[in-house]
Amino acid sequence: MIEALLVMALGAVLLGAALGYAAVRFRVEGDPLVEKIDAILPQTQCGQCGFPGCKPYATAIAKGEAEINQCPPGGEEGIHKLADLLGREFKPLSAEHGIEKPKSVAIIDEQACIGCTLCIQACPVDAIVGAAKQMHTVVAAQCTGCELCVAPCPVDCIRMEAIQETVDTWKWKYPVIKLRQAA
Amino acid sequence: MIAKLFKFKGGVKPDSHKDVSAAAPIRVAPLPSHLIIPLRQSARAMARCLVQPGQTVLKGEMIAAAEGPLCTAVHAPTSGTVRAIAPQPVPHPSGLPAPSIIIDPDGLERWIERRPFDYRCVPAQETRNYLRDCGVVGLGGAGFPSHVKLGPGEKGIETLILNGAECEPWITCDDRLMRERADGILAGASIMRHIAGARRILVGIEDNKPQAIASMRAAVQRLGEADIEVVAVPTRYPAGGEKQLIRVLTGIEIPFGKLGTHFGVQCFNVGSAHAVFRAIAHGEPLISRVLTLSGNMAHPGNFEALIGTPIRELLPLAEPRTDTDRYLMGGPMMGVALLSLDTPVIKGTNCILAGSPALFPPPPPEMPCIRCGECAKVCPAELQPFELYWFSRARIFGKAQEYSLFDCIECGCCSYVCPSRIPLVDYFRFAKGEIWAREKEKAAADIARERYELRLAREEREKAEKAAKLAA
Numbered sequence: 001m002i003e004a005l006l007v008m009a010l011g012a013v014l015l016g017a018a019l020g021y022a023a024v025r026f027r028v029e030g031d032p033l034v035e036k037i038d039a040i041l042p043q044t045q046c047g048q049c050g051f052p053g054c055k056p057y058a059t060a061i062a063k064g065e066a067e068i069n070q071c072p073p074g075g076e077e078g079i080h081k082l083a084d085l086l087g088r089e090f091k092p093l094s095a096e097h098g099i100e101k102p103k104s105v106a107i108i109d110e111q112a113c114i115g116c117t118l119c120i121q122a123c124p125v126d127a128i129v130g131a132a133k134q135m136h137t138v139v140a141a142q143c144t145g146c147e148l149c150v151a152p153c154p155v156d157c158i159r160m161e162a163i164q165e166t167v168d169t170w171k172w173k174y175p176v177i178k179l180r181q182a183a
Numbered sequence: 184m185i186a187k188l189f190k191f192k193g194g195v196k197p198d199s200h201k202d203v204s205a206a207a208p209i210r211v212a213p214l215p216s217h218l219i220i221p222l223r224q225s226a227r228a229m230a231r232c233l234v235q236p237g238q239t240v241l242k243g244e245m246i247a248a249a250e251g252p253l254c255t256a257v258h259a260p261t262s263g264t265v266r267a268i269a270p271q272p273v274p275h276p277s278g279l280p281a282p283s284i285i286i287d288p289d290g291l292e293r294w295i296e297r298r299p300f301d302y303r304c305v306p307a308q309e310t311r312n313y314l315r316d317c318g319v320v321g322l323g324g325a326g327f328p329s330h331v332k333l334g335p336g337e338k339g340i341e342t343l344i345l346n347g348a349e350c351e352p353w354i355t356c357d358d359r360l361m362r363e364r365a366d367g368i369l370a371g372a373s374i375m376r377h378i379a380g381a382r383r384i385l386v387g388i389e390d391n392k393p394q395a396i397a398s399m400r401a402a403v404q405r406l407g408e409a410d411i412e413v414v415a416v417p418t419r420y421p422a423g424g425e426k427q428l429i430r431v432l433t434g435i436e437i438p439f440g441k442l443g444t445h446f447g448v449q450c451f452n453v454g455s456a457h458a459v460f461r462a463i464a465h466g467e468p469l470i471s472r473v474l475t476l477s478g479n480m481a482h483p484g485n486f487e488a489l490i491g492t493p494i495r496e497l498l499p500l501a502e503p504r505t506d507t508d509r510y511l512m513g514g515p516m517m518g519v520a521l522l523s524l525d526t527p528v529i530k531g532t533n534c535i536l537a538g539s540p541a542l543f544p545p546p547p548p549e550m551p552c553i554r555c556g557e558c559a560k561v562c563p564a565e566l567q568p569f570e571l572y573w574f575s576r577a578r579i580f581g582k583a584q585e586y587s588l589f590d591c592i593e594c595g596c597c598s599y600v601c602p603s604r605i606p607l608v609d610y611f612r613f614a615k616g617e618i619w620a621r622e623k624e625k626a627a628a629d630i631a632r633e634r635y636e637l638r639l640a641r642e643e644r645e646k647a648e649k650a651a652k653l654a655a
Contacts, residue, residue, distance in 0.1 A: 043629070055636075125635050125638065167223070167273065167281045170275070171613070174613050
């Protein structure tokens with residue numbers, strides 16, 4: 001009787017020690033679910049979801065504090081991916097957070113720019129260069145099209161322009177032609 | 184001597200239709216009214232423009248310089264004046280405009296000073312740079328820069344393969360080139376062998392071109408160099424595919440993600456070898472090419488046209504019949520529809536094919552896949568096109584990649600045999616395009632995330648510094 005208890009107790013201690021060691025040794029840094037959600041989000045950092053960036057939104061989704069349909073730049077496809085990842089139902093994009101738009105880039109009218117640096121402070125990815133009382137310009141390759149620089153500009157010299165398809169970015173179209181219903 | 188030829192799996196035997204354009208010798212196309220030269224002539228990179236509107240240029244003068252490792256220079260195909268530098272429609276399936284230089288010829292054909300290049304006295308790297316500045320790219324259609332392919336690679340090149348298979352129906356430009364300019368092709372191949380440090384040269388020609396084979400063999404005799412062999416390969420589409428020809432001639436099967444150079448083999452089109460010869464022996468950059476005009480035409484044939492010649496001005500030479508309703512660039516298996524006749528001839532244009540409702544009827548309606556497996560039998564890349572079709576159609580791109588979508592060479596054999604007449608290649612092109620676009624988007628998102636996090640860290644640090652200053 002005593003031996004049996006001792007053997008079981010020893011087993012419990014050993015396994016507990018092993019588990020304790022593993023918890024320290026193979027500790028997962030950060031929340032892997034947040035990372036996975038963040039990888040799906042488009043990283044526009046526009047804040048249209050109501051959170052200050054893609055990572056905070058991902059954290060909120062992971063905690064169950066936010067819906068998966070609050071990201072207009074990610075669009076329907078992004079919602080589908082989030083639904084698949086989280087095992088939730090697909091929902092259409094929530095209208096109060098905005099609509100899906102073609103990807104665009106900010107353009108500064110350099111003649112009108114007064115060099116106030118407000119747009120530089122607003123840009124979440126540091127894609128605008130310039131200095132006080134100097135002309136500013138957008139590094140188009142790094143612009144995510146978040147539109148956060150448009151509102152702060154005191155002289156309204158920033159506009160958003162949809163990115164046009166070029167020979168380099170053109171893709172073969174989906175070959176399935178939808179049947180049209182005769183009127 | 185090659186003891187035996189190997190076989191590649193699959194392939195089809197469409198009617199060749201080569202006799203209609205192969206009989207007549209190559210004719211030189213007349214000088215067009217204007218030339219449109221896209222700045223992007225090689226596979227992936229755009230050259231940097233060196234001229235300004237109104238500037239006078241000489242024939243063969245460099246008008247755009249190579250920038251980056253995969254770029255080649257662009258030259259004025261004739262002497263004249265630069266009219267404009269503007270976006271023009273280019274022969275691309277999208278029909279979208281791309282930056283081009285427009286030249287008005289002066290009709291004088293004044294050349295730059297041409298000097299042979301002594302490739303034997305300089306390091307190979309210098310010769311490769313010279314070829315880059317002569318704008319030499321692969322003339323088989325893909326337009327990959329030749330100087331890159333002649334690079335040393337990991338193991339060096341042992342065997343140089345000249346691709347004269349020309350397996351696409353209707354096209355005969357390489358056939359005519361081999362019949363008429365065999366000595367130039369071999370001289371070019373010999374130069375390439377020297378640059379690459381290769382030992383032997385194999386010339387693969389499909390056995391439906393006996394005159395080209397005879398002409399090349401006679402030229403080998405005249406050249407008198409060792410280790411050059413002209414091999415007749417069985418006619419079966421796509422024997423002229425790079426991997427297929429390497430397989431037939433050497434028995435090497437190149438796995439996914441590897442190149443011929445990993446196995447000491449490199450493959451060049453015969454036209455590219457000729458362009459190398461013109462560049463080295465005559466100092467002439469690549470400013471013209473031979474192309475086939477065939478299909479629904481009264482006088483099909485092969486023409487040597489300047490790069491930049493508008494296709495509209497080229498067509499009257501072969502007199503398209505009145506019922507012609509569309510044009511293809513390339514052959515019937517792999518070619519793409521030409522959306523505008525104002526597009527120019529580029530370095531990769533090997534054929535313009537006129538189609539009529541009788542000759543190339545519009546594709547019949549697509550029917551459901553019955554999983555008969557015919558496509559898998561003919562696939563030269565040994566894929567399962569019917570599986571790829573399901574995944575591409577359903578937009579399950581990850582699965583399509585697992586089934587080796589990117590091994591597909593888009594040869595069109597599967598679409599050719601499909602009893603349900605499914606345009607399989609269109610689906611594969613769509614899926615590839617989507618996957619590439621997603622990868623690009625992913626890379627851009629990763630950069631944005633990194634920049635955003637750096638910004639947050641900086642703001643945090645600045646706040647801490649400010650607080651420390653206040654506390655002090």
